[in-house]
Structures are given as C-alpha cells and as structure tokens.
Amino acid sequence: MKILALDTSNHPMSVALVEDLQLKATTTLNTVRNHSIYVLPTIDDLMQKVAWQPQDLDRIVVAKGPGSYTGIRIAVTLAKTLAKTLNCPLVGISSLAAIAAGLPAVTTGLMVPFFDARRGFVFAGQYAYQAGQLTAQAADQHWAWADLLASLPTDRPVYLLGALTPKLRQAAPTLPANVTVLPDAAMVSTFALAKLGAQATPVADVDAFVPDYLRITEAEANWQKTHPGQVSADYVQEV
Amino acid sequence: MATPLYLLAFESSCDETSVAVIKDGTEILSNIIATQIASHQRFGGVVPEVASRHHIEQITKCTTEALSQAGIGYDDLAGVAVTYGPGLVGSLLIGVTAAKAIAWAHQLPLIPVNHMAGHIYAARYVAAFQYPMMALLVSGGHTELVYMPREHEYQIIGETRDDAVGEAYDKIGRVLGINYPAGKTVDEWAHQGHDTFNFPRAMVQEANLDFSFSGLKSAFINTVHNADQRGEQLNQYDLAASFQAAVVDILAEKTMKALAQYPVKQLVLAGGVAANSGVRARLQADLARLHPQTELLLAPLKLCGDNAAMIGAAGYVNYLHGDRAGWDLNAVPGLSFDRITPLS
C-alpha cells in the first residue's frame, strides 16, 4: 500500500511517502511559516524521487488538527481534494496522536502532546501504548494550561510532548517529579502518521471531511451567547 | 472545427465557494455557487475565519457538481484556473489549494487569475471584447476604473481613496436597520423615495479619476443621528434615494471624465454593485448622451457577484497568453492591477 502522509498543522511542515509500512521518502521543513507555498512542491519532489504517479497512491493520511487554523486547512484541503479527485481512500488522524506516535511503542507512561493555544490555553491530548497500540486516554481538548496540569496522574510517568513557551513555564515554574517535558518530541513524524493511518478506517464522506479545530470561532461563540438555544443551521446555500 | 477547450475554474476569495466548467472561454457549462451569506448575516458582515471554515466544507462538493453538471471528466480538461487574489487570505487559500491539488493530480496547467479581471470577464458572456476598453469595477471591496489598452493588459486609472462603494452601502444600510448585505434593499428603497437631502458628491469636481465615499457616508450618518437627537423620524426612502443619487453621480461623472481622457470601444460595468439598477440606468443614459460611440457591456445580473464562471472566462485569456503558476502558487490577498498616472 502506497501512502502519502502530510502534516502542516503547526510550524513544521512534513510529508512522507510510505510503502508497505516502509519509509520511502520524507521531508520536513521547520523554518518556514508559509506551508501553502512549500507543501505541494515538496510532495511533487518526493513523488518524482520515488517514481510514483499521483494515481499510484493507495491512501492519503493527513493530520487533521488541532493546530493552526490556516495550517490544518491547507493540509486538509489538499488531502481531501486529492482523495476526491484521485478516488483514493482518505484518513484523518489527530495531530496530537501523530506527535505521540513519534515516541517508540515501548514507552510506558502517559504521553501528553500539547501546543500553545495562547491566553493560557493549550491544545493537548493524552495517549498511552496498550499492547503496543497507541490509545487515546482522553479526548483531544482545548485546555486551560492549569487545568491540564491538574488533571495529570501522579502515580505514573507523564511525558509532556511539546515546547514550553515562556508564559506556560511561568504559569508552572515547577512540575511534579513524575512529569518530564520533551520539547523535541513535539515534531510530527509523518512516517508515524502514515503507520497510524494505515490501520485506521478511511473517511466515509470525503466532502464532509473538515479539520478538527476543537474550538468554534470567536464570532460564533459570541453569537451563541446572545442567541441561546439556537442551533447551528445549514448556513451555506447553493444559488 | 477545433476541439473545444474546457477549463475548470475556482473562486473562493470572499464568502462564495464557486466552481465552474467553461468551454472556449465563452460558454458556461456549469457554475456552482455556494453562498455563505446566511451565516455571516448573524455577525453583520463577513467574518474571515467563519468564511474559511465554510469554504473547506463546500469545496469538493462544488467541484464534483460542476463537473457532473457539465458532463466533463478530468481527462477532458485543458487546465485549472483559480482566483489567487485579491481577497481574504484564508478564503483564497481553500480555492488555491484545491485547484493546485486537482491540477497536480491530473498534471494539468494551473492558471492564476486576478479576481478583478474575473469581474470584468463576467461581461464576456454578453459580447466579445473590443479594445481599447474600460471597466468600472464596483463591489464591496473595490471601486476602480480599469483601462485595458489591449487584451490581457489592465491599468488602474482611478480608484477609491477610502471606502469601496459596496462597503458604503453596507454601512449606511446598518444605520437604516438593513441587514448585511444592504445593497439590494437600499436600491429598492431608493426607487420609492426622492433625493431630498442633497448629500455631498466628493471629488467630483477634481480633475483626477479617483473616488471617495467616506464623506458621503459620514454626511448620511450625521443626518440620521442629528434627526434622532431631535426625536425626528426621517423618511427612509428619501434617505436611500438621496444616498444612491450621490453614489450614482460620483460613479457616472468620474466614469464619463475617464472616457473623455481614454476613448474606448466598450465600457464594462462589473462587480457586485453592478447589479444596482440606479447605476446601470445612469451609465446607460450618460453613455448614450456623451459617448455614443462607446458600447456599454453590463455584466449579467447573476454574474455580478463572485462566481467561478467569470474566473474561467478570464482564465481562458490568461491560458492563451501562457500564464502558468507553479505548485508553489500562494494566495495574494492584496493583489492589484498596476496603477498608472492618468493623463490630465
């Protein structure tokens, strides 16, 4: 099975081509912000190097968020459009699960991939290996940093997978002895992403596939406050 | 007979997701438009993050429908045209990314299109273009006079120095209690009232070809507020009529001035505000009187708003001129034609 895996959900941008669970080619850029410019040329370049045609792809795996809103939209739009136009199965994987999957399956303890969501909040997930399978221990969430820390277990090792911004560090100057911060582990491995995606069930309705933002927009949050009880209707109409 | 040339076209610069299939740059085989207006009406205007989220919900569905309605497969296509600016960056990126994905997957040429050129080319579905020509582009984001000495060449000779005309409509509409977008209702009210307030016509006397609507907008708002403070209720139809009369005067007089400096074979009226009946009627009358040798091309009403058919028509011309984008094509929110210093 030939898999294209891509992630543009945060600052790094990464693409991998994986065949039968073997990594054929991968590129990660960690210096650019504009994923829109680099992601397709990177895919094109790697595909040429391994001599694959777009039609050869058997599966597209994308990190579907949470993440930078613009970032996850670029990868998800690219992935869903490619899947649709190539009639190729599509799999969306949590960006946080993809980070956790970068740690080896022998890791014991709780893996907590996170990244800064500003204003004292983070996006974070809680994952652990159970019988060699990466398993979510809690849903990915938009957490107040303090609430996330308070929720962590005290009786087993906890790995915080992400970089502490000065603000986050300030809010938690000392961490319990069982908690270790692994900033370098925050980089999504698209090889690991592809392997997760190889096992997952493809998206049933590609048209309806959207990023997992984990937050409604500020405008909608405010609107809901002033319009209690009004559920989101179908706001987009074909004319 | 040459073989027909089919382009798939994408437009997502603001709050409409649109995909079209165009034959030979002149025939619309499909033009799917999913509008988000009902969503943004909740907020009184377009919220960029909400717009981007809606675009990604719609993009592949619209593409499938456009192709199936046209009865065209990917193998039939000669290229993929896409709006890459100007517009909201998050919105533009959805169309640009989808267009790139399809062009790459089927190894088709990718044709970048300026959204404003697209608006001009909405009129291409009315008649063939003859050069030199001029376009008055009026929308919620733009108000500009574009001179086209020849095909594929666009020069801004006049533009708004502050608000776009559609923006002014929305702002005074809010004062009148009309929900976004206000243009259509203000236009309807204007026909039921009279120009009794005589609002200022900014810059009409000046030699340049630029527009200004902020003074008009302020005069309107002040008039309503002062009346409110006196506990007086002004006639909303007369207010609308007075506002629209000023807008129409400004647009028509600057356009006639431009035509005197730049004689052209055709004048195109395009953009969302080109649907305004007052503007259409006035340009028709003034042109017949002052520049009878210039043909007026009014973009069809249903193509005045944002749509991919217009992008396909402009994209066809770009295609013939060899415009091609690489896989690194990015959204350019501030994309603009070159401004040239008008003759005086």
Ligand SMILES: [Zn+2]
């Ligand atoms: Zn427009």
